[in-house]
Ligand SMILES: Cc1cc2nc3c(=O)[nH]c(=O)nc-3n(C[C@H](O)[C@H](O)[C@H](O)COP(=O)(O)OP(=O)(O)OC[C@H]3O[C@@H](n4cnc5c(N)ncnc54)[C@H](O)[C@@H]3O)c2cc1C
Ligand code: FES
């Protein structure tokens with residue numbers, strides 16, 4: 001690991017100023033992905049700006065009935081929060097389907113959205129990877145890729161995004177709040193993650209130096225019956241369904257594809273639904 | 287740039303004792319505990335958050351110390367297996383005794399992490415934190431009873447190469463029943 005400077009920011013402006021939009025600066029949330037990637041040499045920042053002391057650690061109801069989740073709320077606290085469990089059960093269940101109790105105690109909402117792929121070619125410097133080093137090729141395409149994307153992949157990259165939480169946020173029509181040199185803006189969670197296309201190095205719509213300040217869950221999807229099912233190997237597909245409307249004729253059944261590799265009979269229907277929903281590929285990690 | 291830009295003095299409380307350690311920013315809490323403070327109870331298994339052998343309690347919550355940068359733990363209260371005590375402050379923690387009584391290990395490498403993880407898991411369940419196997423209909427905030435599958439799920443971040451899992455679950459059940 002290369003030596004780096006460490007700054008703990010106490011306000012959003014202080015964080016943005018310390019980061020200064022430098023290509024070598026990184027925000028530090030729980031560190032469960034970033035520190036891991038630094039050990040592997042995939043990330044080697046010169047400056048880490050710790051955002052965990054920012055006043056962004058609340059889950060609160062806003063006047064319009066939406067629920068705002070601060071960027072530094074830990075995954076375990078979010079999954080346990082009464083507003084989330086009662087109104088957005090799919091979000092609580094998605095969080096609890098991922099990682100481990102220890103990791104969820106550390107992981108933050110912002111960091112979860114920006115975690116990188118767990119594709120082994122991305123994580124291993126000895127192999128080519130267009131996501132890690134554009135132009136070097138995709139090692140997975142002709143390599144070991146049982147866990148990789150079927151839907152939404154491109155000739156340049158077949159990696160999936162591993163966030164379970166992001167699948168639930170997309171289904172709930174959540175918005176991601178960003179703050180950066182250009183001011184504040186919001187991006188729908190369903191559009192936040194990009195398909196790889198010819199720029200697999202760009203996972204999301206975030207601009208360099210921008211900070212995630214929070215996620216807003218809208219009143220429209222509060223209280224809808226929803227659930228999260230994570231199918232693990234051998235089917236390697238994650239699908240989340242939310243039923244809109246109550247009673248017979250439930251129109252607008254909505255599924256968010258969590259991923260990836262659909263190889264069993266019965267799967268084509270899921271694949272079609274997933275294709276319609278058009279979210280980025282994600283894969284189960286454990 | 288001098289090396290001082292890449293290191294910091296970090297005040298910490300470890301097992302009830304305050305200390306100040308000068309750390310290279312690259313050091314993890316696990317390395318500081320083991321190599322600087324001589325607390326070798328927490329183990330390094332994978333060093334990537336996958337095995338749980340390095341689990342300690344930070345401000346009472348369980349965490350993988352191999353992924354925590356020591357510099358980011360300023361002012362935190364860290365408890366390792368060496369610092370666990372019975373409620374009255376005397377003698378070993380009930381989980382430590384239960385692990386011995388149930389023979390819940392073979393080589394013992396994963397044990398400090400298993401016990402710290404179980405201490406954290408019990409507190410989470412008491413505080414009403416659900417797990418993947420908790421019935422979603424359980425009212426938010428009410429304590430979750432820890433037995434069988436709840437224990438297996440909540441301790442799934444702690445691997446045991448020796449496969450002592452059945453006895454680990456029994457040891458935790460002895461304490462939660
Ligand atoms: C063994 C293991 C198993 C896992 N299994 C799963 C799983 O099954 N499902 C799943 O969904 N996830 C899984 N994860 C991933 C885990 O959920 C993520 O590592 C975690 O959510 C990242 O959050 P963090 O706060 O630790 O992020 P960090 O590691 O701190 O940061 C991740 C990225 O986000 C950036 N960042 C952090 N906060 C902000 C912010 N506020 N604004 C802008 N940028 C920011 C950082 O610069 C970095 O690039 C697993 C991880 C491990 C180690
Ligand atoms: S050593 Fe930390 S989880 Fe394995």
Ligand code: FES
Nearest residue numbers: 392394446447448
């Ligand atoms: S007792 Fe040997 S690894 Fe668990």
